[in-house]
Amino acid sequence: MSYNRSNLLRYFFGTMLSLSGLFASWYAVRVAYAKIAYQRIKFREPDITLSEAHQTAQGLHSIYPHNYHLSEWMAEKAFYDHGDTDIAATWVDIGLAQNPHRLNMRWIETLLVGMDDPEEAARLWEAYSDDVFWNRWVMAGRVYWLARAGRIDEAEHYMALLRQMHGDHGWAEQELTAARAAAE
Numbered sequence: 571m572s573y574n575r576s577n578l579l580r581y582f583f584g585t586m587l588s589l590s591g592l593f594a595s596w597y598a599v600r601v602a603y604a605k606i607a608y609q610r611i612k613f614r615e616p617d618i619t620l621s622e623a624h625q626t627a628q629g630l631h632s633i634y635p636h637n638y639h640l641s642e643w644m645a646e647k648a649f650y651d652h653g654d655t656d657i658a659a660t661w662v663d664i665g666l667a668q669n670p671h672r673l674n675m676r677w678i679e680t681l682l683v684g685m686d687d688p689e690e691a692a693r694l695w696e697a698y699s700d701d702v703f704w705n706r707w708v709m710a711g712r713v714y715w716l717a718r719a720g721r722i723d724e725a726e727h728y729m730a731l732l733r734q735m736h737g738d739h740g741w742a743e744q745e746l747t748a749a750r751a752a753a754e
Contacts (some may be wrong), residue, residue: 604634641665710739717749
């Protein structure tokens with residue numbers, strides 16, 4: 571049986587296409603499993619403990635490491651629901667490596683830093699808010715962190731900008747008022 575060049579190319583490309591299809595199918599099954607399991611632990615198992623959720627999330631992350639919603643949910647669950655800063659910091663790092671523009675992940679990162687060093691947290695939030703300056707919530711966060719760091723004049727400036735944006739957030743105003751009172 572003689573094989574000419576065009577038949578060899580057909581076999582080669584047909585084999586490559588079949589292998590690509592098998593890989594895509596294998597990957598799709600992994601993604602589907604990871605996403606279904608994530609939805610299950612998030613919505614159907616509300617009483618899951620933090621350690622169980624952490625272990626399950628680590629397994630899901632190893633199967634499908636591109637699901638930044640899983641990282642965000644774990645960071646929020648650890649920080650807000652359980653106050654576990656170590657697990658929250660782990661998932662913040664994972665989530666920001668996946669998507670450095672997620673607002674909630676940046677906020678939790680800044681809260682974690684701000685627990686020890688409000689000035690560093692203010693610098694961190696300023697760097698983020700320079701890229702997202704049009705967002706009223708981000709601007710309120712800037713006022714909040716500048717006030718916490720004792721940079722009252724800058725906080726006043728950004729509060730004025732926030733008011734012009736029709737984004738007067740009470741929590742930022744409260745922090746600024748408390749910082750003013752502490753400075754006097």
